[in-house]
Amino acid sequence: MEVQVRRHRTVQIQDQENVYVSKGKINLLLPSKRQGLTVRGALGELNTNVQAPRDINIGKVAVATAEFEKKATVTRGVLKSNYSHVQSKVDTGLPAKNIIQPSSRPPLRREESTGSLAARAVVRTRAALKDTTNRQNDLKEAVNSILQSRKCNIEVKKSSKLPTLKENPKEAKNVLKPILKESTESLGKLKLAENSEKPDAVKKEEISNNDTSLSTPHLPEDIEDIDASDKNSPLLMSIYIKDIYNYLTELEKKYPIEHDHLKKQSVITGKMRATLIDWLVEVQRQFSLVLETFHLTVGIIDRYLQAVPNVQRNQLQLIGVTAMFIASKYEEIYAPDVGDFVYVTDNAYSRSEVFQCEREMMSKLGFCLARPIPLSFLRRFVKAAHGTSKNHHLAKYFVDLSLIEYSMAHYRPSELAAAAICLSLYLLSSKTLSEVWTPTLSYYSGYSLEHIDPIIRKLAKIVINVDNSKFKAVYKKYLDATLAKVSSLPQLKGEAIHELAKISS
Numbered sequence: 418m419e420v421q422v423r424r425h426r427t428v429q430i431q432d433q434e435n436v437y438v439s440k441g442k443i444n445l446l447l448p449s450k451r452q453g454l455t456v457r458g459a460l461g462e463l464n465t466n467v468q469a470p471r472d473i474n475i476g477k478v479a480v481a482t483a484e485f486e487k488k489a490t491v492t493r494g495v496l497k498s499n500y501s502h503v504q505s506k507v508d509t510g511l512p513a514k515n516i517i518q519p520s521s522r523p524p525l526r527r528e529e530s531t532g533s534l535a536a537r538a539v540v541r542t543r544a545a546l547k548d549t550t551n552r553q554n555d556l557k558e559a560v561n562s563i564l565q566s567r568k569c570n571i572e573v574k575k576s577s578k579l580p581t582l583k584e585n586p587k588e589a590k591n592v593l594k595p596i597l598k599e600s601t602e603s604l605g606k607l608k609l610a611e612n613s614e615k616p617d618a619v620k621k622e623e624i625s626n627n628d629t630s631l632s633t634p635h636l637p638e639d640i641e642d643i644d645a646s647d648k649n650s651p652l653l654m655s656i657y658i659k660d661i662y663n664y665l666t667e668l669e670k671k672y673p674i675e676h677d678h679l680k681k682q683s684v685i686t687g688k689m690r691a692t693l694i695d696w697l698v699e700v701q702r703q704f705s706l707v708l709e710t711f712h713l714t715v716g717i718i719d720r721y722l723q724a725v726p727n728v729q730r731n732q733l734q735l736i737g738v739t740a741m742f743i744a745s746k747y748e749e750i751y752a753p754d755v756g757d758f759v760y761v762t763d764n765a766y767s768r769s770e771v772f773q774c775e776r777e778m779m780s781k782l783g784f785c786l787a788r789p790i791p792l793s794f795l796r797r798f799v800k801a802a803h804g805t806s807k808n809h810h811l812a813k814y815f816v817d818l819s820l821i822e823y824s825m826a827h828y829r830p831s832e833l834a835a836a837a838i839c840l841s842l843y844l845l846s847s848k849t850l851s852e853v854w855t856p857t858l859s860y861y862s863g864y865s866l867e868h869i870d871p872i873i874r875k876l877a878k879i880v881i882n883v884d885n886s887k888f889k890a891v892y893k894k895y896l897d898a899t900l901a902k903v904s905s906l907p908q909l910k911g912e913a914i915h916e917l918a919k920i921s922s
Contacts, residue, residue, distance in 0.1 A: 640860045643801050662797060665789040666863065669829045672788040674719045676827040681726035685733060687823030691888055693718070693737045694821050698890035700738075700761055704753050706745060708813065712790035712830075713744040715820045717782065724781050732774075735766050739774040747786055791816045794834035794862075801861040802842055802853075810895070811845065811903040812837040815876050817891045822879055828872060835862040836872035840917075843873075844908040877917035880909055 636642055647655035654661070679685055694715055701711045717740040722728060728736065738758045745752040755768050795816065799809045815837035819825040825833070835858075842853040850873070854866040883892050883904075895904035908914065 637860070639856050641801075641857045643857070643861070662794075662861075665793060666831060668787055669789050669831060672720065672785075673829070674716075674827050675723060678719060678723040678826065679823070682722060683727050684730050685722060685728050689730070689733060690718075690722070690823055691821050693733055695888035695890045696734075697737055697741055698817070698894060700741060702890075702894055703761070704745075704757065706741075706753075707748060708792055708817075709790060710741065710744045710748045711817075712792050712820070713748060713786065714741045716788050716790060716830075717743060717778065717786070719826055720782055720788070721778050734762060735770060735774050736778070738762055738766070739771055739778055742771065743775060743778065743786070789830050791820075791830040791834045791837075794831040795838060798834055798838045798858060798862055801858050802838060802855070804838065804842060807901050807903065808838065808841045808845060810901045811841040811906070814891070814895045814900075814903050815840055815880065817894070818879050818883070819876060821888055821891065825872075825875065825879075831862065832864065832869060832872055835864050836869045836876055839866075839869060840873050840876055844906075844911075844913060874917050877914045880914060881918050 644653070644655040644658055647653040647658075679687060679690065697711065697714060700706075701708075714737070718737060721736060721740070738761065742753075742755060742758050755771050758771060759766060759768055792813070795809070795812055799812065802808070804812075812834070816833055819828075819833055819837070839850065839854050839858075842848075843850055846853065850870070851866060854869075859865055883889065892904045894900070896902055
């Protein structure tokens with residue numbers, strides 16, 4: 418039987434040889450020896466530790482198989498005597514066989530075999546379980562220590578609690594006596610204030626006087642409290658808003674623009690100023706700056722031209738650009754770069770010249786930009802008049818037109834705002850000026866109708882003459898739909914505004 422089996426195996430090998438020959442291969446190169454793997458030969462699976470020649474020619478395959486058979490028969494007896502067990506699957510990674518070749522290398526340990534991964538995983542899980550149990554024990558100990566400390570603190574508090582006078586007044590007196598002695602001795606070294614020696618009645622009178630000075634005055638009966646509904650909004654600052662506007666009126670008195678403030682200039686005239694400001698309106702639109710920046714720019718220019726005499730003509734545009742550069746840094750979130758302003762002037766000035774002019778202007782203004790602008794007062798007056806957004810845009814149009822006119826530069830910002838909102842309310846309603854200018858508006862603005870009437874008539878004249886004026890940047894600006902196109906309203910060419918312009922002085 419063994420001979421037949423062997424012959425059958427040799428036939429299979431020869432068939433394999435024929436297959437390789439048919440493919441055009443002359444030499445047959447069997448798989449070489451690799452560690453940890455078995456090689457399938459004519460006698461089945463052989464251990465890798467057996468070193469055998471692998472380069473066999475096609476005609477010598479039968480001889481090679483015979484030699485392997487002889488070696489296998491010799492080693493079977495040795496295996497039976499030396500090894501009584503069967504090599505496990507875990508050690509080799511392959512199914513167990515009855516025929517195991519002896520190796521010069523000792524058998525693999527469990528950690529070195531393929532089963533070491535599972536063993537390591539078991540060890541890690543056990544270590545993790547130990548860590549979790551240790552952490553739980555630590556947490557339990559920490560909680561117990563905290564509870565014990567709290568119990569001790571409660572007991573100490575109970576023991577150190579001072580007795581009340583109702584329970585045992587004698588013990589309370591004994592406890593309080595040393596404390597009072599120490600405090601009186603330490604206080605005796607200090608000088609007490611004179612207020613402590615005054616009677617209680619005088620103290621109460623002083624406190625009441627201080628309260629009345631700090632509290633805002635009460636409104637008259639016919640005046641509406643326009644800030645009453647803003648108490649729940651912290652951004653509107655209803656508590657401080659009246660004091661804020663009182664402070665702004667003081668600031669505009671502190672930093673006035675004089676009548677004919679260009680009288681100290683030998684070169685600069687009112688028309689040159691108007692040309693500069695009309696150009697700055699276009700710069701504001703090009704850079705998308707807020708209206709506060711433009712109003713502050715005009716204020717800076719007027720204050721500087723009032724303080725510095727004999728400004729040359731070639732320096733006027735530099736002053737205007739630098740003033741807008743300063744105002745944009747004061748008002749804007751994202752201010753334009755100095756290079757943008759240099760580009761707007763068609764590189765007539767350099768960056769260093771703008772910086773030098775900025776330092777000079779700020780020093781002449783005392784580094785103070787606190788002079789208020791008309792827009793701040795205008796928002797307050799529109800709120801007092803319960804005006805619409807259209808009233809607000811039209812009033813802003815009147816204010817911007819007045820800023821270009823040199824004859825209107827000496828008016829205070831609050832005066833311009835009051836006259837602008839009064840004219841806006843008058844043109845967009847069928848009421849008279851006296852009906853429009855309510856006591857509430859008069860109270861919050863601080864101006865009567867007689868005070869702002871000449872300013873209103875001057876504004877009406879400026880509006881009518883826009884078509885004949887060379888400076889139309891403001892007119893084009895308020896043709897925008899976002900500003901309700903107020904510069905093209907038919908009321909600006911009606912009879913009502915013409916009647917006001919005729920009587921203007």
